[in-house]
Amino acid sequence: MELLIDGLKKAIEMILSGDQEVYAITWLTLKVCLISILISTLIGLPFGIFLGLTRFKGRRILLLFINIGMGLPPVVAGLWITMLLWRSGPLGDLSLLYSPTAIVMAQILVSLPIVTSLTCTAFQQISDKMLLQIKALGATKFQTFIILIKQLKIAILAAIMAGFGRVIAEVGAAMMVGGNILGDTRILTTTIVMEVSKGNFDIALALSFILLSVALLITAALTFLQQRKRIS
Amino acid sequence: MNPLIQLKNITFKAQNKTILDIPEFQINAGEFLGIMGPNGAGKSTLLKVVSFLEQQTSGEILYLGQVIPIGNAPIELRRKFSIALQQSLLLDGTVFHNIAIGLTLRKISKAVINEKVEYWMELFGISHLAKKNALYLSGGEAQRVNLARAMIVEPEILFLDEPFSALDFPTKIKLMEDFKGIIETAQTTAVYVSHDLMEINYLTNRLAIIVNGEVKQSGPTPRVLEHPNSSTSSFLNEWKKFYPLAR
Ligand SMILES: Nc1ncnc2c1ncn2[C@@H]1O[C@H](COP(=O)(O)OP(=O)(O)O)[C@@H](O)[C@H]1O
Ligand SMILES: [Mg+2]
Secondary structure (H helix, E strand, O other): OHHHHHHHHHHHHHHHOOOHHHHHHHHHHHHHHHHHHHHHHHHHHHHHHHHHHOOOOOHHHHHHHHHHHHOOOHHHHHHHHHHHHOOOOOOHHHOOOOOHHHHHHHHHHHHHHHHHHHHHHHHHOOOHHHHHHHHHOOOOHHHHHHHHHHHOHHHHHHHHHHHHHHHHHOOHHHHHHHOOOOOOOOOHHHHHHHHHHOOOHHHHHHHHHHHHHHHHHHHHHHHHHHHOOOOO | OOEEEEEEEEEEEEOOEEEEEEEEEEEEOOOEEEEEOOOOOOHHHHHHHHOOOOOOOEEEEEEOOEEEOOOOOOHHHHOOEEEEOOOOOOOOOEHHHHHHHHHHHOOOOHHHHHHHHHHHHHHOOOHHHOOOEHHHOOHHHHHHHHHHHHHOOOOOEEEEEOOOOOOOHHHHHHHHHHHHHHHHHHOOEEEEEEOOHHHHHHHOOEEEEEEOOEEEEEEEHHHHHHOOOOOOHHHHHHHHHHOOOOO
């Protein structure tokens, strides 16, 4: 209990004292996670909508893989990205391994299936009759897409939040593909792991509070968007 | 006769089953056409095909004498029609927003939209609901919103698929009365699908009876109802047992 309170105190101290290193790490964490979830949303949302509204051969198999992907262990994702970016690997020439870009790639790999699958589930519940009615109202394909996104705003934001939760909590992949290099790829989760292994529980705890605050802030913003004025 | 829409040798097949087989059929300007028949006869399918929402398997549909290629009705053509179904299928949003949507999709100016929504809400007696969420309305209110939403675009043809059949009797007759007056004033051509003889008798002036995907009889509503032919009598006479005709 005392340790917890000490950790909290230390966290506040770190924030107030303007500890440059902590700021840099927090900022990188935020940047990497937001970029990852943004890209996952940009891909996963249209893809999920497509999967939810259409029926084609192989769709169920595809969905099965995406659903399995939701539980993809981050270290596995990290390993795959490492192999992809390894000097002699397919994308080795880009020398992206141990860069923030590599972390973003790994985080997309673990969050994209979540955003896609949850979006698909939401859109699958739109009845054929509703789609027909929207078409009959005079909507073009694009207008239908916009109407549906607005109608399913709550479910879509839930999908994004779930993906974000995965991304911000993730450490195994970031460690493996980022390498926890100070000033370059060190993010909050990897720092926490490092500090714990060094026995610096107070610093680790302090960082964990900062991590929680970041997650809380983003999730609160998304929840606010999600739950905004619902007329009765 | 002045046909808006003509069907020629239309068939609709699904899973190797012929659901519609209609050599000839037309919708005339200004008429209130009823389409009646037992459940599963193909009424809803016909409505979707003639309103270009679903494509026929074979045959031609002509709009003002011009053949519209199968499955390729331009959006401008589709936007001349409205459809209201049994379920009101309203969107999550205010009643105002729901009624306005057809105009919003057609990129009509805000000022015009406001004016027209006010007008149609007034006609359907739902002005007091403007700011309510459309998902929390009673069945009768929701159906009024649905009809106002369909009428606001001033469709050349209004298609209706059993719009009143989910309503309780008193709600139904009140709405039917209001609706009939509104359609007559607006002089909208309407196509009304129902399996209910009372509704058909009250609303329509021409009637087509469809059984097993085929139009078995058509003509002025009173004549068809009074003189069923050999293919339609079993269906119509069942109804007439419970609903003695009086117009
Ligand atoms: N897409 C479809 N696939 C298979 N069967 C269909 C399809 N659409 C309609 N049907 C069948 O066609 C018949 C007519 O349906 P419908 O037009 O809804 O009849 P009604 O509106 O007169 O009750 C029914 O037997 C229905 O099951
Ligand atoms: Mg039907």
